Amino acid sequence: MTMQTTTPGWLEPHPAPATPRFILPQGAVDAHCHVFGPAAVFPFAPERKYTPGDAGKEALFALRDRLGFARNVIVQATCHGADNRALVDACQAAGGRARGVATVRRDISDDDLTRLHDAGVRGVRFNFVKRLVDVTPADELLEIATRVARFGWHVVVYFEAQDLPDLRDLFAALPTIVVVDHMGRPDVSKPVDGPEFGLFLDFMRRHPNVWSKVSCPERLSVTGPPALDGEAHPYRDVVPFARRIVQEFPERVLWGTDWPHPNLKDHMPDDGLLVDFIPHIAPTPELQRQLLVDNPMLLYWPDEG
Ligand SMILES: O=C(O)c1cc(C(=O)O)oc(=O)c1
Numbered sequence: 001m002t003m004q005t006t007t008p009g010w011l012e013p014h015p016a017p018a019t020p021r022f023i024l025p026q027g028a029v030d031a032h033c034h035v036f037g038p039a040a041v042f043p044f045a046p047e048r049k050y051t052p053g054d055a056g057k058e059a060l061f062a063l064r065d066r067l068g069f070a071r072n073v074i075v076q077a078t079c080h081g082a083d084n085r086a087l088v089d090a091c092q093a094a095g096g097r098a099r100g101v102a103t104v105r106r107d108i109s110d111d112d113l114t115r116l117h118d119a120g121v122r123g124v125r126f127n128f129v130k131r132l133v134d135v136t137p138a139d140e141l142l143e144i145a146t147r148v149a150r151f152g153w154h155v156v157v158y159f160e161a162q163d164l165p166d167l168r169d170l171f172a173a174l175p176t177i178v179v180v181d182h183m184g185r186p187d188v189s190k191p192v193d194g195p196e197f198g199l200f201l202d203f204m205r206r207h208p209n210v211w212s213k214v215s216c217p218e219r220l221s222v223t224g225p226p227a228l229d230g231e232a233h234p235y236r237d238v239v240p241f242a243r244r245i246v247q248e249f250p251e252r253v254l255w256g257t258d259w260p261h262p263n264l265k266d267h268m269p270d271d272g273l274l275v276d277f278i279p280h281i282a283p284t285p286e287l288q289r290q291l292l293v294d295n296p297m298l299l300y301w302p303d304e305g
Pocket residue numbers: 076077078079132181219258262263
């Protein structure tokens with residue numbers, strides 16, 4: 001068995017998340033989480049930019065049950081490159097309670113796409129965050145998007161706010177629903193009514209096929225306080241950004257824990273307190289149901305919603 005050395009400073013997920021005070025609606029979906037390895041069974045990709053600790057499906061399903069979620073959407077993490085075996089294994093083990101978002105290259109066959117679909121994959125992820133991946137040419141991404149559109153899949157994109165001006169023409173050309181990870185990573189030290197976040201809101205207004213995950217306050221927050229030690233109002237600086245998106249686009253938002261929280265440097269949040277963040281950004285039961293149940297069911301389990 002090969003032992004892998006994790007990236008220096010790697011933080012492991014919170015060992016004992018609190019039971020959330022916020023009671024999730026029946027059938028809630030954690031629509032953004034990952035599995036890492038275990039590396040001895042599902043090795044990390046040679047081209048990865050970080051090496052995480054193992055965070056396998058059993059731990060993910062235990063967290064799901066502890067927090068009160070009914071289902072997971074497992075998103076291929078960059079440390080596994082385009083090798084989706086850990087993701088497929090987790091989806092298959094979940095007995096219909098997980099769907100997947102894969103990473104594929106243009107040389108994937110239609111048979112392999114069909115196999116991914118049968119395992120529960122419903123989307124592909126395109127990543128533009130330079131610390132995580134090398135650039136994939138736009139023509140390859142368009143080709144992949146066109147092929148997966150035939151399966152009824154969508155495209156998930158991860159990018160940083162300052163790169164939206166360069167990327168929005170490509171995103172506008174995608175023939176599928178486009179789901180933006182983590183609100184397009186706004187700089188929350190800038191005003192919520194300022195031009196940078198305004199560009200993102202305007203992008204969503206112009207393109208009704210664009211959705212946003214209102215996730216990862218722990219990554220975006222500058223002033224905290226962190227979701228630790230029972231803090232009831234963490235990441236206050238992120239709340240106005242997420243709430244704005246939820247209130248303006250209630251039918252196009254998703255939420256996820258981002259467990260096991262790769263690449264956090266400062267602290268590892270208590271996932272129970274992250275769940276307690278939800279009513280701050282989705283203040284009514286109606287908004288909570290759309291965010292946590294109706295929207296993810298429409299995208300990932302359309303026959304069961
Ligand atoms: O910001 C990150 O470091 C990060 C990384 C990954 C990944 O490596 O796939 O996924 C995420 O959702 C967030």
